[in-house]
Ligand SMILES: Cc1cc2nc3c(=O)[nH]c(=O)nc-3n(C[C@H](O)[C@H](O)[C@H](O)COP(=O)(O)OP(=O)(O)OC[C@H]3O[C@@H](n4cnc5c(N)ncnc54)[C@H](O)[C@@H]3O)c2cc1C
Ligand SMILES: Cc1cc2nc3c(=O)[nH]c(=O)nc-3n(C[C@H](O)[C@H](O)[C@H](O)COP(=O)(O)OP(=O)(O)OC[C@H]3O[C@@H](n4cnc5c(N)ncnc54)[C@H](O)[C@@H]3O)c2cc1C
Ligand code: SF4
């Protein structure tokens with residue numbers, strides 16, 4: 001009975017984070033023979049590491065701490081008769097003939113033949129290339145969280161954190177709580193990435209968040225003894241004269257998460273590049289089904305988001321699978337959950353996720369977010385879009401507008417309102433706004449291209465006809481763009497008009513000139529440096545797969561998890577081709593190295 | 608002939624070698640189309656083994672000529688393709704196999720190839736990491752070897768480009784236009800191109816291309832899987848292979864071990880997925896023959912395709928129906944090693960009507976009307 005349950009479950013769930021656990025509870029409550037495998041020692045995924053209180057929805061344990069939520073979910077799973085859980089067990093591949101699973105305690109690979117698969121494997125951390133990035137003492141933020149919050153071990157005394165998203169901010173707070181010194185958080189863009197409240201918390205502790213700064217190199221021979229940081233210029237390149245040394249023994253990289261799509265890719269599901277969701281993600285429908293019929297996804301793997309949404313997505317996927325297995329109609333419950341998701345995603349902080357899902361044809365309505373989409377029928381018109389939502393005492397937009405189209409009103413703290421009837425599209429407001437929060441947009445420009453006017457304060461100024469890189473609100477390169485015209489202004493805020501794919505009209509908010517940013521290792525398994533990649537691109541290897549094979553990028557034991565996105569990024573910067581045109585590195589099993597002995601058949605086992 | 612427009616379909620090692628050889632022989636008007644990227648087909652997925660120990664005489668000659676060319680590859684093209692002559696050690700496990708090995712060696716020696724016959728004891732002495740249990744004899748040819756297929760493929764393409772060949776990647780040939788048994792032009796998404804000669808070097812898609820040109824080929828494509836370990840210190844110089852046990856394994860210069868086997872149950876067709884069964888079978892079999900593998904770790908496993916003719920030998924030469932169509936296809940598991948000689952011979956054939964080193968008549972497509980000599984030394 002147990003063997004059968006393991007070898008032929010009706011539903012195999014890969015990953016025991018909030019998404020996988022929630023799905024397991026739903027499936028087992030409906031009597032579905034479910035097997036949940038997770039490679040960690042404890043179930044709970046990212047939650048186990050979180051000691052802070054969660055935002056979100058009451059039904060989904062808001063204001064409980066992350067690890068407490070994990071305990072509640074795990075408890076419920078443990079009490080359920082229809083779920084078997086295997087920990088310290090990794091899925092190594094979804095093969096044509098079976099799912100390969102590696103039992104780390106017995107060091108044995110066995111096969112599973114499930115009816116349905118839900119992949120809820122979460123995300124892995126992005127890496128960075130800089131000189132010295134192969135020294136001991138450099139960690140991903142997740143690894144440090146595991147050490148500190150799960151094992152109570154501090155890997156050093158003085159920390160530098162790279163990246164000011166929520167993860168970097170929360171980690172700084174947790175390290176402080178654990179008694180470590182956080183020397184600084186460096187952030188390459190000009191603003192803090194995470195929620196203001198998280199930032200405020202960290203700032204109150206006296207931890208400096210240095211925007212427009214980057215890590216230049218790590219110092220040390222055997223291990224990290226310090227770090228050199230510097231201010232960056234408009235191309236995000238360090239300015240040498242601003243370099244300074246910090247004495248630190250740990251450098252934590254908190255530069256974002258990438259969905260762990262390897263298994264889904266191996267199963268043959270289609271991926272699409274959605275920058276807002278973390279990079280390449282599986283194409284899926286409202287019910288979380290991928291393009292492979294019996295393969296579902298949920299949680300961070302489907303798009304980097306939150307525990308709450310991961311739980312809801314897990315439930316929706318499980319309910320859909322139950323419907324099919326048991327021939328039931330559960331649409332009422334599914335709709336209720338969809339509504340929850342939709343409310344959750346309606347806020348301004350989910351704007352990015354909404355934009356991302358839109359690219360898959362999954363639409364969630366936003367509330368109180370000013371967006372040109374709210375003014376239908378104006379697609380032909382060149383008009384300003386004002387992205388200024390926080391009440392701040394400021395009104396040059398109002399005072400500069402020659403036609404009185406913009407109104408801030410009596411209280412200078414009011415966010416501006418615009419009357420498009422009165423607007424002539426002159427662009428003066430965009431040049432006047434000290435916050436660079438106004439963009440000129442004409443959605444219908446030519447064919448399927450839109451025109452965007454971006455306020456630009458750097459030199460050299462691009463010229464008409466130049467091809468530049470278009471960045472989104474987070475500074476990610478999303479496409480290349482053609483400069484259509486440049487309006488120079490005395491106040492040095494110039495307006496650069498670019499044309500881009502219409503799809504991107506609501507994403508692109510910045511441009512940079514294509515240019516290389518040399519640093520160090522791209523692939524640490526195979527010792528490939530940025531210079532190697534640049535030289536190869538110059539020699540004509542402009543196809544990612546050719547480049548990869550020429551330099552052996554991603555062929556080492558890491559399976560390309562860190563280096564492939566770095567190499568893709570270089571290729572994008574150097575050639576000006578967007579990641580939409582490039583394809584992700586093909587994932588080949590096993591997703592991490594397994595010993596031959598674990599696969600070998602023979603006397604002692606089933607073979 | 609040198610001004611005629613020659614179109615090559617396929618940017619694998621075969622198409623690339625043909626393009627390069629045409630260019631150095633002075634052809635001025637050569638265009639190569641690759642529907643994906645360079646080395647995306649079998650070439651970029653193959654084991655990179657280079658062997659002269661064949662059972663069919665034609666293959667021995669072709670392979671020997673290729674080895675001459677691999678030996679001078681670096682001087683000629685200026686690319687280091689990690690070529691290494693560490694030999695091939697073939698292991699015989701049955702009486703029948705041992706006997707046929709002895710016959711093969713006789714024929715191979717007639718062709719001037721230096722091959723040794725080794726007893727299990729001498730195998731043990733020379734290659735102490737091999738478990739010789741069950742081995743009856745081995746044959747060893749020291750000039751066999753291996754190279755890095757990606758680099759070889761890129762080398763031919765880059766040199767061809769430098770010599771004036773136009774190479775278009777991500778450009779599939781979708782239509783071949785013919786008129787009274789002659790190809791007149793081809794169509795890609797970039798437009799129509801008139802051509803005087805069309806070369807089919809499309810690997811696994813050989814039959815589709817022949818059909819587009821109004822002819823046919825008796826070829827089918829079969830998936831073959833292969834895996835690689837993480838790199839370690841270099842110590843295993845020869846490629847080791849057994850037909851009856853169905854495996855081959857080599858250590859790359861980079862240090863990793865590449866290995867594969869054939870699967871008699873494989874259905875024809877294009878299939879890039881991999882099976883867990885393959886990993887288990889390979890692990891079970893090879894940890895016995897090479898016990899050191901037990902503690903090594905597999906890092907990647909992928910698949911490619913053998914393009915097979917009925918006698919497991921390539922089809923090289925002019926089409927029987929369409930006059931100005933040439934094929935270089937059906938290379939089963941040995942197209943990489945033959946590419947230098949095939950490229951040279953086919954380029955000569957196209958430009959001058961004859962070949963100077965290799966008699967291609969063994970490989971023409973009319974042979975399927977005659978009695979077949981099947982190549983037996985395949986995995
Ligand atoms: C610092 C930080 C703070 C956060 N704060 C909040 C917050 O306040 N509110 C909120 O809602 N969300 C928060 N989140 C986000 C939340 O933790 C994640 O969105 C959520 O955990 C995603 O759930 P998941 O189930 O998709 O993936 P995960 O929780 O990542 O779980 C994936 C699981 O899959 C397992 N796995 C992966 N690959 C394999 C394999 N091949 N074989 C077997 N098992 C595998 C992993 O071991 C892991 O246990 C925070 C995240 C971080 C990092
Ligand atoms: C697992 C495995 C191991 C192997 N090991 C060895 C070995 O050790 N030694 C050895 O010598 N050989 C080996 N081989 C065989 C060897 O890989 C092939 O014989 C050889 O690579 C064939 O080269 P090719 O150029 O004919 O084919 P390919 O490399 O497949 O190139 C054909 C190209 O044509 C392109 N194409 C097809 N149709 C069109 C079209 N309509 N328009 C444009 N382009 C098109 C394809 O995209 C493809 O890139 C192995 C093969 C496999 C699969
Ligand atoms: S575009 Fe011109 S008219 Fe319209 S709001 Fe701006 S300044 Fe006023």
Ligand code: SF4
Nearest residue numbers: 388394396397433435
């Ligand atoms: S000038 Fe800019 S920042 Fe100031 S209120 Fe107007 S839109 Fe906002």
